[in-house]
Amino acid sequence: xxxxxxxxxxxxxxxxxxxxxxxxxxxxxxxxxxxxxxxxxxxxxxxxxxxxxxxxxxxxxxxxxxxxxxxxxxxxxxxxxxxxxxxxxxxxxxxxxxxxxxxxxxxxxxxxxxxxxxxxxxxxxxxxxxxxxxxxxxxxxxxxxxxxxxxxxxxxxxxxxxxxxxxxxxxxxxxxxxxxxxxxxxxxxxxxxxxxxxxxxxxxxxxxxxxxxxxxxxxxxxxxxxxxxxxxxxxxxxxxxxxxxxxxxxxxxxxxxxxxxxxxxxxxxxxxxxxxxxxxxxxxxxxxxxxxxxxxxxxxxxxxxxxxxxxxxxxxxxxxxxxxxxxxxxxxxxxxxxxxxxxxxxxxxxxx
Amino acid sequence: xxxxxxxxxxxxxxxxxxxxxxxxxxxxxxxxxxxxxxxxxxxxxxxxxxx
Numbered sequence: 578x579x580x581x582x583x584x585x586x587x588x589x590x591x592x593x594x595x596x597x598x599x600x601x602x603x604x605x606x607x608x609x610x611x612x613x614x615x616x617x618x619x620x621x622x623x624x625x626x627x628x629x630x631x632x633x634x635x636x637x638x639x640x641x642x643x644x645x646x647x648x649x650x651x652x653x654x655x656x657x658x659x660x661x662x663x664x665x666x667x668x669x670x671x672x673x674x675x676x677x678x679x680x681x682x683x684x685x686x687x688x689x690x691x692x693x694x695x696x697x698x699x700x701x702x703x704x705x706x707x708x709x710x711x712x713x714x715x716x717x718x719x720x721x722x723x724x725x726x727x728x729x730x731x732x733x734x735x736x737x738x739x740x741x742x743x744x745x746x747x748x749x750x751x752x753x754x755x756x757x758x759x760x761x762x763x764x765x766x767x768x769x770x771x772x773x774x775x776x777x778x779x780x781x782x783x784x785x786x787x788x789x790x791x792x793x794x795x796x797x798x799x800x801x802x803x804x805x806x807x808x809x810x811x812x813x814x815x816x817x818x819x820x821x822x823x824x825x826x827x828x829x830x831x832x833x834x835x836x837x838x839x840x841x842x843x844x845x846x847x848x849x850x851x852x853x854x855x856x857x858x859x860x861x862x863x864x865x866x867x868x869x870x871x872x873x874x875x876x877x878x879x880x881x882x883x884x885x886x887x888x889x890x891x892x893x894x895x896x897x898x899x900x901x902x903x904x905x906x907x908x909x910x911x912x913x914x915x916x917x918x919x920x921x922x923x924x925x926x927x928x929x
Numbered sequence: 930x931x932x933x934x935x936x937x938x939x940x941x942x943x944x945x946x947x948x949x950x951x952x953x954x955x956x957x958x959x960x961x962x963x964x965x966x967x968x969x970x971x972x973x974x975x976x977x978x979x980x
Contacts (some may be wrong), residue, residue, distance in 0.1 A: 653970040659962035662976060680955055682962040691955045701954045719951040728947065751943075753936040909974045 619740035622772035625762040625794055626744065631821040635831035637861045637873045641887050644669035646902030653909055658683040660843040664692075670898065697721030710737045742774075743767040754780045764794060772796045776809075814838045827845050827854045868893035881906045 597913040623630070633639065646666045653659040660681045667674035679692040688704040703715040712735045720727035729749060736743040742764045750757035759781070764774030774794045781787040796807045811817075815837040823829050833848040850863040858876040865867075871889035878884065883904040890897045963969065 625968055651974070653975065654966035656967070657962075657965055659966045659970075661959075677974065678955070680958040682958050682965075689958050689961065691958050693955050699951050701950075717950070719947060721951075739966050788935075798939065909970050910968075 587741075615739065617740070619766040620769065621737060621740060622742060622764045622766045622774070622796060622798075624735065624742050624744060625774060625776055626739075628764075628794060628796060629817075629819045629821075629833070631805055631829070632807075632819045632831040632833055632850075635821060635829045635852045635861065636833070636848065636864050637689050637871055637887065640773065640861070640873045640885075641871060641889055641898070642666070642669070642900040642902075643671070643898035644900055646900065648902065648904045650904070650906045651909060652906065655910070662692075711735065712737075754783045756783055763792075764796070768795055770800060772798070828852070829854075867891075 612797050621881040628687065644666060644673075645668045646664070649663045649664075651662065658681065662679040662681070662850055664677045664679065665675070668733045677692050677694040679690065681691075682689045686706050688702070690702040692700050697718045698721055699717075701715075701717045701719075704712055705714075706712045714731075714735065716729075718727075718729045731746065731748050732750065733746040742762075744760075744762045746760040746762075747926075748758040748760075750759075759779045760776060761779075762774065762776040764772055766772045772795070774789055774796075776794060777789060777791045779787070780787045790812045792809055792811045794807070794809045794893070796805065798805050804820070806818075806820045808816065808818045814922040815835070818832075818834045818836075819831065821829065821831045829852045830831070831848075831852075834845070835847075836845045837843065838841045846866055848863060848865040850861065853860045857878070858874060860875075861873045863871050869889060869891050871887070873885065873887040875883060885900075885902045885904070888897070888899045945949075959975070963975065
């Protein structure tokens with residue numbers, strides 16, 4: 578009992594105060610600055626890549642396709658996550674029918690994903706977390722023909738600071754002539770609501786003169802995080818402004834304005850989108866100033882069977898496309914095995 | 930700058946590793962998933978879309 582008593586009164590324990598000594602010399606300024614910065618309690622502003630994440634989730638740009646699709650996913654194990662998928666698509670006006678096989682493996686630290694299509698083209702993705710704050714990502718596409726120019730490799734490192742985010746990315750780096758596309762980005766919270774940052778893109782190529790471009794980024798998050806406004810200004814005088822608002826638990830709306838005032842041409846595009854999350858379905862609708870109207874319905878009939886229906890009409894070009902798809906998820910695990918594994922929280926690496 | 934011969938060697942090594950990656954990536958994921966899954970799934974269920 579006597580041994581535990583001093584631990585409780587740690588405020589007067591001389592050894593408890595020891596772990597944070599005030600260093601002297603040139604480091605004391607740095608130490609004081611970092612302490613002052615910690616005391617500000619600024620929030621993490623998010624990645625520059627995720628600047629318009631909420632807007633993209635409301636819009637249906639990535640969800641539209643034409644023709645029919647079927648995705649069969651089979652979960653072999655939940656923790657670690659191991660899943661194989663078979664995807665079929667056919668009936669598209671522009672694309673030939675395709676089949677692709679995918680495999681996915683995820684733990685809390687690493688995430689591996691690969692797909693191969695019927696032509697033998699391989700895509701891959703590998704995320705590795707070294708600590709909760711730093712993650713290395715690798716993405717690659719490799720064409721079966723081996724023709725140079727069809728293969729892409731992207732190496733990326735993400736660092737998540739206390740009130741800032743850092744990202745370095747190299748696309749197709751080639752050591753012999755030091756060519757490639759390199760992007761460095763930084764976003765810093767200045768107040769509880771405002772974050773400012775920049776992105777620097779450096780292009781090095783043996784064929785073309787190397788160039789660089791710096792864009793400026795700003796993000797305003799409301800105090801209760803119910804709305805987010807962002808703006809990014811590219812050096813070719815392109816401004817991209819977005820606004821996202823969560824109106825209620827079930828309704829999100831997003832607006833995006835893209836204006837380009839380059840020396841060659843001037844153009845603008847405004848997009849308005851809304852998303853409704855219903856109990857077993859999600860409905861998205863979108864209209865833009867280029868005359869396109871689209872909608873996507875994702876309906877989940879049972880936990881393992883989902884149906885999607887999407888359509889878009891281009892009023893200016895007088896074209897339309899319609900797509901529908903089914904997603905079936907099955908598991909090789911029995912109910913007891915599933916419930917035993919579900920007691921463990923699913924791996925965080927699941928978020929792609 | 931490295932000499933032309935070194936460059937050629939590096940280019941060849943990178944091309945071979947690209948080919949190795951191309952054919953080994955999916956089998957590698959399946960192998961890792963298959964051996965570390967709990968319980969180990971059966972192979973026929975793993976590869977057939979219908980099983």
